[in-house]
Each structure stands twice: as C-alpha cells, then as structure tokens.
Amino acid sequence: MELILRGVAVYLFLLVLFRILGKRSLSETTTFDFVLLLIVGEATQQALLGNDFSVTNALVLITVLMGVDIVFVKLKGRYKKLDRLLEGTPLILVDHGKPLTLRMKESHVDTEDILEAARLSHGLERLEQIKYAVLERDGQISIIPSA
Amino acid sequence: MESRRIEKIKHSLELDERLSSQLKDWRAQHIGAWIILVVVLLTGLGFFGNGVFSSKKIEQSGITLQYEKFLRHEKEIDIHWQLSSGQQPVFRIPIGYLANFKIGKIVPEGYETHLSDGYVTYTFNADQLTDAIVHFYLIPQQTGPVSAVWIADTTRFQIKHFIYP
Numbered sequence: 001m002e003l004i005l006r007g008v009a010v011y012l013f014l015l016v017l018f019r020i021l022g023k024r025s026l027s028e029t030t031t032f033d034f035v036l037l038l039i040v041g042e043a044t045q046q047a048l049l050g051n052d053f054s055v056t057n058a059l060v061l062i063t064v065l066m067g068v069d070i071v072f073v074k075l076k077g078r079y080k081k082l083d084r085l086l087e088g089t090p091l092i093l094v095d096h097g098k099p100l101t102l103r104m105k106e107s108h109v110d111t112e113d114i115l116e117a118a119r120l121s122h123g124l125e126r127l128e129q130i131k132y133a134v135l136e137r138d139g140q141i142s143i144i145p146s147a
Numbered sequence: 148m149e150s151r152r153i154e155k156i157k158h159s160l161e162l163d164e165r166l167s168s169q170l171k172d173w174r175a176q177h178i179g180a181w182i183i184l185v186v187v188l189l190t191g192l193g194f195f196g197n198g199v200f201s202s203k204k205i206e207q208s209g210i211t212l213q214y215e216k217f218l219r220h221e222k223e224i225d226i227h228w229q230l231s232s233g234q235q236p237v238f239r240i241p242i243g244y245l246a247n248f249k250i251g252k253i254v255p256e257g258y259e260t261h262l263s264d265g266y267v268t269y270t271f272n273a274d275q276l277t278d279a280i281v282h283f284y285l286i287p288q289q290t291g292p293v294s295a296v297w298i299a300d301t302t303r304f305q306i307k308h309f310i311y312p
C-alpha cells in the first residue's frame with residue numbers, strides 16, 4: 001500500500017509542478033534541461049523506492065505509475081474540464097503577422113521562438129509571412145503561413 | 148493586472164482557445180512560482196531540514212541539549228547532550244516518544260537501561276564519557292509532530308520535532 005501512496009504522491013507532485021512551470025518548460029529540451037531531468041529522476045528514486053531496491057519493488061512501482069497514468073488518460077478523455085485543467089488549451093500568439101505581445105509574455109515565448117518554429121516548419125523568413133502562430137498544448141509552436 | 152488586457156482576437160481556426168481558462172492558468176502559474184520561491188527560501192532557512200531555524204540548543208543547569216526540530220522520515224538524527232562535571236549521566240526518555248523512532252546508535256556504549264513509570268532510563272558510566280558528551284542517534288519511523296519531555300539528570304528538557312514524510 002505504501003508503494004502505491006508513494007507512486008501516486010510523486011506522480012501528482014510532478015504533474016502539478018510541471019503544470020506550474022508552464023507549457024514551454026520542457027517543450028524544447030536543452031542539454032542542461034536533460035541533465036536537470038536526470039537529477040530530478042535521481043532525487044525521486046529514493047522517495048519512490050524507499051529502502052527496497054528489489055526488482056519486484058521496481059516492477060510494481062512502474063506498474064503503479066503506469067496505472068495512475070492510464071487512470072488520468074481515461075479521466076481526461078471523459079471529463080473535458082479535467083483535460084483543460086491538466087493539459088491547458090492552445091493559444092494564438094501571432095495573428096496575421098502581428099505578434100500578440102501580452103500573450104507571448106505570459107506564455108514565456110518571444111518572437112525568436114516563433115521565427116525559429118516558422119523557419120523550421122515552413123522555411124519562412126519574416127513574421128509577416130505568418131498567418132497564425134499557435135502555442136499548442138504540448139508547448140510546441142505550430143505555424144500557419146499566410147496564403 | 149496585465150492579464151486582463153490580454154489581446155482578444157477573432158480567428159478562422161477551428162481551435163478552442165478558452166481565454167478565461169488561459170488566464171486562470173497564468174494566475175496559477177504566477178502563484179505557483181511564488182510558492183516555489185518561498186519553499187526554496189524556507190528550505191534555505193532550515194524549515195525542511197538542516198539549517199539556521201532547524202537546530203535548537205537549550206542550556207539548563209549546566210546541561211546543553213542540541214537537536215533538530217525538523218526531521219525526515221527514516222533519516223537519522225542526533226540528539227546531542229553535553230554535561231558538565233558533577234552531573235549524573237542519566238537520561239529518562241518517555242516511551243511514547245521513543246515509539247516514534249528506531250534507535251540507531253547511542254554513544255558512548257556501555258550504558259544500562261531500565262523501564263519505569265512510562266520512561267526508559269539510560270544510565271551511563273561517568274568514567275566512560277568522553278568530554279561528558281552523549282549522542283542519541285534516532286531514526287524517525289512516524290511522521291507529523293512529536294513532542295516530549297526528556298529528563299537529563301534531574302532537569303527537564305522539552306523537545307519538539309516535526310517529522311516530514
């Protein structure tokens with residue numbers, strides 16, 4: 001039972017933490033982000049496993065974490081409000097070449113990020129060539145070019 | 148507040164922006180960021196473990212007690228006693244208090260124990276004491292607030308901990 005509680009507690013804590021950090025927190029993982037993720041993994045290992053480093057404990061824990069994830073996926077599919085609460089909603093950042101600065105500021109996205117996404121996805125050169133730039137729920141920026 | 152002036156646009160995308168939901172998100176993120184900063188600050192000050200506000204030192208009747216107020220489950224702590232000459236190295240610890248801990252080690256070794264009146268009494272051989280220092284290394288087994296009165300020689304010491312999960 002303790003293992004389930006540990007697993008659920010850590011799962012919920014990380015869920016809330018990454019929700020607080022915002023959509024862009026890990027959408028583009030830099031080398032340092034990767035190192036940071038490894039450290040987070042190391043730090044949570046003890047909390048999850050306690051003093052029992054057996055294979056059984058590890059396998060049960062993985063199963064518990066996957067189980068909690070399945071429950072959340074099912075609940076999000078069933079309750080749209082919960083889905084919005086946990087995953088957020090997409091947000092338009094550029095409207096017909098005009099950057100929506102307040103939205104960008106609140107989302108921690110700058111013009112460079114949008115131009116980078118525009119170059120990578122459509123080979124666009126300037127902001128005016130973008131009809132819409134949308135910050136998706138997973139933190140990626142999708143670009144719809146002007147016709 | 149700046150978020151109230153967020154640009155409202157009409158668009159042709161089949162996309163459910165839910166701006167009100169976004170505003171709530173941002174508000175929660177601002178509050179969350181402050182909470183993270185406060186937690187980091189409190190951690191630095193010792194409210195979640197070792198630090199300035201975690202350690203407590205009490206001096207009474209020539210006996211010095213030093214202990215940590217904020218403990219972690221299963222993490223060993225040191226209840227440190229220093230006695231001055233002429234005092235009996237006898238400690239009476241409530242059984243209820245000890246029920247929250249597993250005794251890791253007691254230094255110096257070579258003590259006697261006996262149970263009476265809801266207390267466990269530890270009597271040390273005065274000749275064995277190095278600089279009249281006694282360490283009780285305890286490992287928290289429960290979580291939540293724990294308080295008790297230890298009696299060292301004949302002096303009462305109030306000890307209060309909070310054990311984090």
